[in-house]
Amino acid sequence: MINRLAIIGVGLIGGSLSLALKKAGKVAEVVGFARSEETRQQALSLGLIDRAAISVEDAITGADVVLLAVPMGAMAKTLADIAPHLTDNMIITDAGSTKAQVVEAAIMSLGDKISQFVPGHPIAGTEKSGPSAAFPELYQGHRVILTPIEQTDLEALKVVQVMWTDAGAEVSEMTINHHDHVLAATSHLPHLLAFNLVGLLAQSEDVDDVLRFAAGGFRDFSRIASSDPVMWRDICLSNNVAILQLLKQYQQQMAEIEQAIEQQDGDYLMDLFQRAKQARDTRFK
Amino acid sequence: MINRLAIIGVGLIGGSLSLALKKAGKVAEVVGFARSEETRQQALSLGLIDRAAISVEDAITGADVVLLAVPMGAMAKTLADIAPHLTDNMIITDAGSTKAQVVEAAIMSLGDKISQFVPGHPIAGTEKSGPSAAFPELYQGHRVILTPIEQTDLEALKVVQVMWTDAGAEVSEMTINHHDHVLAATSHLPHLLAFNLVGLLAQSEDVDDVLRFAAGGFRDFSRIASSDPVMWRDICLSNNVAILQLLKQYQQQMAEIEQAIEQQDGDYLMDLFQRAKQARDTRFK
Numbered sequence: 238m239i240n241r242l243a244i245i246g247v248g249l250i251g252g253s254l255s256l257a258l259k260k261a262g263k264v265a266e267v268v269g270f271a272r273s274e275e276t277r278q279q280a281l282s283l284g285l286i287d288r289a290a291i292s293v294e295d296a297i298t299g300a301d302v303v304l305l306a307v308p309m310g311a312m313a314k315t316l317a318d319i320a321p322h323l324t325d326n327m328i329i330t331d332a333g334s335t336k337a338q339v340v341e342a343a344i345m346s347l348g349d350k351i352s353q354f355v356p357g358h359p360i361a362g363t364e365k366s367g368p369s370a371a372f373p374e375l376y377q378g379h380r381v382i383l384t385p386i387e388q389t390d391l392e393a394l395k396v397v398q399v400m401w402t403d404a405g406a407e408v409s410e411m412t413i414n415h416h417d418h419v420l421a422a423t424s425h426l427p428h429l430l431a432f433n434l435v436g437l438l439a440q441s442e443d444v445d446d447v448l449r450f451a452a453g454g455f456r457d458f459s460r461i462a463s464s465d466p467v468m469w470r471d472i473c474l475s476n477n478v479a480i481l482q483l484l485k486q487y488q489q490q491m492a493e494i495e496q497a498i499e500q501q502d503g504d505y506l507m508d509l510f511q512r513a514k515q516a517r518d519t520r521f522k
Numbered sequence: 523m524i525n526r527l528a529i530i531g532v533g534l535i536g537g538s539l540s541l542a543l544k545k546a547g548k549v550a551e552v553v554g555f556a557r558s559e560e561t562r563q564q565a566l567s568l569g570l571i572d573r574a575a576i577s578v579e580d581a582i583t584g585a586d587v588v589l590l591a592v593p594m595g596a597m598a599k600t601l602a603d604i605a606p607h608l609t610d611n612m613i614i615t616d617a618g619s620t621k622a623q624v625v626e627a628a629i630m631s632l633g634d635k636i637s638q639f640v641p642g643h644p645i646a647g648t649e650k651s652g653p654s655a656a657f658p659e660l661y662q663g664h665r666v667i668l669t670p671i672e673q674t675d676l677e678a679l680k681v682v683q684v685m686w687t688d689a690g691a692e693v694s695e696m697t698i699n700h701h702d703h704v705l706a707a708t709s710h711l712p713h714l715l716a717f718n719l720v721g722l723l724a725q726s727e728d729v730d731d732v733l734r735f736a737a738g739g740f741r742d743f744s745r746i747a748s749s750d751p752v753m754w755r756d757i758c759l760s761n762n763v764a765i766l767q768l769l770k771q772y773q774q775q776m777a778e779i780e781q782a783i784e785q786q787d788g789d790y791l792m793d794l795f796q797r798a799k800q801a802r803d804t805r806f807k
Contacts, residue, residue: 360735380735409735415728422723423736427743430715432798433776437768438707439801446700448805450645450665451708454749457742458712463802464739466795470788477783483722484780488773491718495769498762503755510751513717516724517748520733 239264239400243300244286245293245315247271250332250359251306252285252371257404259284260373270296280368294322302400305331309471313342320346323353328393330355330400334468335420335476336384336413352390355397358382358416359406366465377405384413414479421479426487428461428469429480435462524549524685528585529571530578530600532556535617535644536591537570537656542689544569545658555581565653578603582612587685590616594756598627605631608638613678615640615685619753620705620761621669621698637675640682642668643701644691651750662690669698699764706764711772713746713754714765720747 242258244251247269258264269286270293271277277289290296297303297319307315312333319329329347333339336356343354361379363370381401385394398408411419438447473480490509497505527543529536532554543549554571555578556562562574575581582588582604592600597618604614614632618624621641628639646664648655666686670679686693696704723732758765775794782790 382735411731415731419728419731419735422726422732423740427719427740429776429779430719431743432795433772433779434712434715435802436794436798437772437775439797439805441707443700443704444801444805446696446704447707450667450694450704454746455708455712457745458716459802460742461739462798464795464799466792466799469795470791473783473791474786474788477786481780481783484776484783487718487722488776488780490722491714491769491773494714494718495766495773498758498766498769501759501762503759506755506758507751509721510717510749510754512724513721513747514749514751516729517720517744520724520729 239302239396241266241268241300241302243267243290243297243303244269245271245296245303245305245319246307246311247276247280247285247368248306249362249366249368249370249375251304252280252283252368253361253373253375254304254306254359254400254404255285256371256373257376258400261403261405263400263403268296268300276368283368283371285368285371293318297322297327300327302396303327303329305329305333308468309333309335309338309475310467312339313346316342316346320348320350323347323350325350326353328353328355328396330357330397332357332359333475334358334424334472335479336416337478338475340384340386340413351386352388353393355389355393356384356386356413357397357401358384358420359401361406374405376401379406381406381408382416383408383410384416385410386413417476417479418483421476421483425472425476425480426483428464429473429484431459431462432469435459524587524681526551526553526585526587528552528575528582528588529554530556530581530588530590530604531592531596532561532565532570532653533591534647534651534653534655534660536589537565537568537653538646538658538660539589539591539644539685539689540570541656541658542661543685546688546690548685548688553581553585561653568653568656570653570656579607582607585612587681588612588614590614590618593753594618594620594623594760595752597624598631601627601631605633605635608632608635610635611638613638613640613681615642615682617642617644618760619643619709619757620764621701622763623760625669625671625698636671637673638678640668640670640674640678641698642666642682642686643705644686646691659690661686664691666691666693667701668693668695669701670695671698702761702764703768706761706768710757710761710765711768713749714758714769716744716747717754720744 255267270290359381555575644666
């Protein structure tokens, strides 16, 4: 049971956590802060928070758990903003999509209190964002990955685990590097590939024909190119190491595909396509 | 009204055309040929064809329309096989996914009778194949592209147009090059990108974690990597020119993305992602 939860950045992610915990009876009071007055009032009137704070300091004062649910690009500044106001028993966690950069910023800003910080990533979301998109079932059946570091206090880790479990999520732990690599593979690289293809087609002369004859496979494939550009710019910049590593492998294999097509090497293509189909059919279903 | 339709390769594509035309009362008799006796008997017992022919010659003798619905890799041989048995008023059409190579093979094999050949591509299909996958509604609301050439007889073109319209499809015409370019953009390149990613991930050490944490976006994106490897090998080999041209542009833009991530150039990424999102939201929905 959390007595007071403070949410910095009350949108889909923070708002849904609040609703889920309230519904489960696992939080007594939720205080929220957002940069814009409009967002704060919206979160209040939608019942996502019990009180709208007027500053970060106001939001976290007296909280036992603080969730940072701001965009990746605002994470470092938010950590710096809260640092002077943290008390000894306050637990801080975040919902950032990549972990190496957030943890680096936390180490820089939080100093001795780094033990109270539990890095986290709820793998849930919809194409919508903002307070009005929040709903209590967002985390049901979804995974939350926590990436504790050496300094992380085990009691703090336990509190955050229980919080997400209470919200309906399945909580796992992994190292920062493993998290950033797995997410680069299953989420960041696919988004880049789709953004790249749709961006390329959008500037072609016969874009209208392209659309008219695009079939269902293309629609499914390109859906993620409709995602929020700011969020994805921030993810690419912050998970640059893991993304670049994987992208180089991807590009190398694509160069082999290109060569196979040029040389009419059907065996290479057949082998790759068969391996891909088998993996997709047996493992991703 | 077609008196006798001959289908060479009775699977999903040919079988569904037969069922659709029968249902619409637009064909009197359908004769089918497939290489395997089992497929022929299956097509017969499922009612896809009225008679199973014992050879290509047997199948097309007396037919007014011949549909070639064999895999792309078998198209050239099938054209050579039917060539000696064609009569003057017989109309030949095909259902190949790429057009330049089929037309080249037709010109070589059919000689003077090239005017009776109408190159076509029904843009329809499911993940399944074979006679048992056929159903009469496959073409309802789907597009069929015909790519007539200079020599194509206008009466023959008209018959094939009417045939596909009777089957429920919306028929368009375009040049061979345009067809092959549009399909490379909307179908062939997306398949390559998905095959490449899933193939890469399948051989990674932490493949199991990758799967466990793959979210909905990845499932949609990678669905087409489950497509038939033989069909896609053949498509890559036969539409090599258009695919390679587009792939080079794609790779060039991907190298720019890579550079932008390396140099932390958020403006480049933001601009590309915004253009892609706008195109996807306004044009592909």
